[in-house]
Amino acid sequence: xxxxxxxxxxxxxxxxxxxxxxxxxxxxxxxxxxxxxxxxxxxxxxxxxxxxxxxxxxxxxxxxxxxxxxxxxxxxxxxxxxxxxxxxxxxxxxxxxxxxxxxxxxxxxxxxxxxxxxxxxxxxxxxxxxxxxxxxxxxxxxxxxxxxxxxxxxxxxxxxxxxxxxxxxxxxxxxxxxxxxxxxxxxxxxxxxxxxxxxxxxxxxxxxxxxxxxxxxxxxxxxxxxxxxxxxxxxxxxxxxxxxxxxxxxxxxxxxxxxxxxxxxxxxxxxxxxxxxxxxxxxxxxxxxxxxxxxxxxxxxxxxxxxxxxxxxxxxxxxxxxxxxxxxxxxxxxxxxxxxxxxxxxxxxxxxxxxxxxxxxxxxxxxxxxxxxxxxxxxxxxxxxxxxxxxxxxxxxxxxxxxxxxxxxxxxxxxxxxxxxxxxxxxxxxxxxxxxxxxxxxxxxxxxxxxxxxxxxxxxxxxxxxxxxxxxxxxxxxxxxxxxxxxxxxxxx
Numbered sequence: 001x002x003x004x005x006x007x008x009x010x011x012x013x014x015x016x017x018x019x020x021x022x023x024x025x026x027x028x029x030x031x032x033x034x035x036x037x038x039x040x041x042x043x044x045x046x047x048x049x050x051x052x053x054x055x056x057x058x059x060x061x062x063x064x065x066x067x068x069x070x071x072x073x074x075x076x077x078x079x080x081x082x083x084x085x086x087x088x089x090x091x092x093x094x095x096x097x098x099x100x101x102x103x104x105x106x107x108x109x110x111x112x113x114x115x116x117x118x119x120x121x122x123x124x125x126x127x128x129x130x131x132x133x134x135x136x137x138x139x140x141x142x143x144x145x146x147x148x149x150x151x152x153x154x155x156x157x158x159x160x161x162x163x164x165x166x167x168x169x170x171x172x173x174x175x176x177x178x179x180x181x182x183x184x185x186x187x188x189x190x191x192x193x194x195x196x197x198x199x200x201x202x203x204x205x206x207x208x209x210x211x212x213x214x215x216x217x218x219x220x221x222x223x224x225x226x227x228x229x230x231x232x233x234x235x236x237x238x239x240x241x242x243x244x245x246x247x248x249x250x251x252x253x254x255x256x257x258x259x260x261x262x263x264x265x266x267x268x269x270x271x272x273x274x275x276x277x278x279x280x281x282x283x284x285x286x287x288x289x290x291x292x293x294x295x296x297x298x299x300x301x302x303x304x305x306x307x308x309x310x311x312x313x314x315x316x317x318x319x320x321x322x323x324x325x326x327x328x329x330x331x332x333x334x335x336x337x338x339x340x341x342x343x344x345x346x347x348x349x350x351x352x353x354x355x356x357x358x359x360x361x362x363x364x365x366x367x368x369x370x371x372x373x374x375x376x377x378x379x380x381x382x383x384x385x386x387x388x389x390x391x392x393x394x395x396x397x398x399x400x401x402x403x404x405x406x407x408x409x410x411x412x413x414x415x416x417x418x419x420x421x422x423x424x425x426x427x428x429x430x431x432x433x434x435x436x437x438x439x440x441x442x443x444x445x446x447x448x449x450x451x452x453x454x455x456x457x458x459x460x461x462x463x464x465x466x467x468x469x470x471x472x473x474x475x476x477x478x479x480x481x482x483x484x485x486x487x488x489x490x491x492x493x
Contacts, residue, residue, distance in 0.1 A: 004444035071460030073423030076188065076390040077329050078341045079373055081274055081365075082212055083165070083350030084400035086409055087417040087437060088438040089124040089362055090139045092156050096436040097123035097401055099168030105402050111298045112411040113355070113404065114164045121437065122403040125359060134428025141366035144374035145393075145419070151377060151386070153425040153491055155418045157432020157441040160397050160448050163413045165350065167215045168396035172448055175477045182222035182453060182468075183230070185339040186475045188459060190221075190228045191466050198294040200231035203332055203340045205325040208234050210346035219341060223470040226280040230341060235324045239299045244292075245365060265474040267362045298335040301327050308379065318364075320345040326372035330379050344369065352395055355408040377421050390458060414440040418451070423458045426493045449485035457487040 022029045088094055100121035111117035126139045131149040138146030145152075146177035162168050167177035174181035182190070185202045194201035212218055219230025233239045245254060262282055269278045301309065301324060312327045313319035320346045329340045329360070344351045344365070350366035373393055380386040398416030415434045421427075433443040453463040456477065463485075467474035478485050 002337065007182070021128075035125075036288065039071065062289060063113040065487075069457055069460045069462055071392045071458070073458040074351065074388045074389065075333050075338045075385075076185075076187070076340075076392065076455070076459075077333060077376065078167075078339075079326075079369070079376070079391065079393045079396035080343050081342060081369065082169075082217070082344050082392065082401055083352030083354070083365075083395060084168075084397045084411055084416070085352045085365070085395045086124075086354065086358070086362060087156065087412075087415060087434070088401055088409075089126050090142055090366070091137070091154060091417040091419075092415075092434055092438050093124065093128040093137055093139075094401065094434075094436065094438045097121050097438070100437075105439075107435070107437065108400055109400060109441060110163065110414070111400060111404070114410075116355075116405045117400075118403040118405070120403050121401060128344075132333045132428060134430075136428060141363060142370045144370045148374050149423065150428045151381065151421050153420045153427065154430045155420065155446055155447050155451070155491065156430060156434060157358075157416075157443065158394070158416050158418055158448065158451065159382060159441050159445055160413045163397065163411050165353070165396060166411065167412075168411075169214050169218065172396050174220075174222065175449060175452055175479060176458040179217065180222050181220075181269050181475075182224040182228065182477070183219055184455065184477060185219060185230055185341055186221040186224050187466060188339050188461075190224055190468075191456075191461050192322055192338055192459065194338055196294075198291050199298060199332070199335055201338055202228065202230045203329075204230040204232040204327060204343070205235060205340065206232060206343040207321060207346050208236055213345050213350055213404065214358055218343070225276040226466055227276075227281075233295065233299060233301075233328075235321050239295050253285050261327065277404075277417070285400060290450040294335070297333050299328050301331065304331075311371075311379070312375040316371070319372050320368055320482070322368050323372040323375075326376045327379075330376055330383075330385075331384060333380070353398065353402055355410065356406070358404075358407055358409045380422065388423060390425070390455065391421040392418065392455070393420075394418035397432070398438075401439050412439065420491070424492055425458070426491060429491075431491055444490070445487060446488055448487050449480075449483045453478050453480070453485050454487040454491055458492070463487075 101123050102120050104119050105121050109117065109119065112383055126141055128137045128139055130136065131138050131146040134150050135155055136149040136152065138149065149287060160168050162177045170179065171177040173183040189201040202219070206212060219349045221229035238244060245251065265278055265282045304327060309327070313323040314327065316323065325342050329342050332340050345368050347364050347368060348361060351368060354361045377386065377391055380389050380391065395416065398412040402411045404410040415438060431444055432441060432446060434440060456463045456466060463476060463478045464480050467476045
């Protein structure tokens, strides 16, 4: 079972297995080793599939790398903007709104809080300028991102299917507005695997002091095996709980505990093979002793120059911990993590959910993310990673062009904007047009599923083929049999 020099461990294992059930042993407190939350532990440890990724057809339901799709991206960072950034105030100027300022909007508007819908047009008070050689328009609220204009693909014509935060979040992250589906990070890492078995393939960097709306569902693996869910790492203090040895526990003692625990888990797995959570536990425990140095090094921003830290805004109260997380994201991508999700600092809850005091709150949210987001793009370009790294900056929906109550903007599912850099997306390109009021898409609409299909294609993955058998059908991120979505070729260079 184990090597000969572990005979003492073998004896203890055999005796424990014969006298204790796994549940009783754990309850007894013999193993005082809490397993960390690394449920997305590394592919090779539990589901071997070669060197560096890609499941075969028997696992995924079809080839995830058809020969006619050439991968142009190797990794992705999602800068998710919780709450719904206002496209009208950031990316999509609407002079017509000024003509109707304070007047009823001449189109019917769907509001989430219908009782608070004034129906009166509210133009943006923020100045727009054309940036870079492309002339891409940016609000004064995002001067640093505007400086990246010639590296960005701006999609002004996104639309979604639901108008509440939870449903829209799930739709953007998982392809459907309902609970229980894998996020795009889970699908991608399930298909691609990882090049560094000592780091989780899917890392989550969120505000350590606050939970996002919909919580851990934002990085859930849904019905995929639990090893593919996101692993939250903390930007301050220990990156993971339980990585450091408890007082009085030696490395040798920990190793023996982990070997015993692995045997018991595998024995339990034989009796209950359908529990894929056990695979995640086995992988987590088996790697817990070896990942400490790798994670600590990848997250250590003190190794960066003062100039680099300043570029991200580290130490600036306005950027909070978001600046640290963006720099950590670059280091993790460099270290071989294929998917990193960075979530906002909490600013009065969801930072972009500006139902009241809109102008004041959107300025604070923009100040928080503008410099770190732009720095990440520029830094990836500096180290030569941007060409095959996708940076996606987006929220779950946009905001309405009318006043909510006295000084807010309500949700708008009919039009919102996303920014994409790297990975073969067109540079300096603006896709799509909204109507004169910024309420609905007028030209070149892009559904969320179409964006998903395009992202997968850039990794060389056919979204029709990346499937997983679940409850009698082959499920996928885009559910193309029902939606019929396809990649948007205009977005690609």
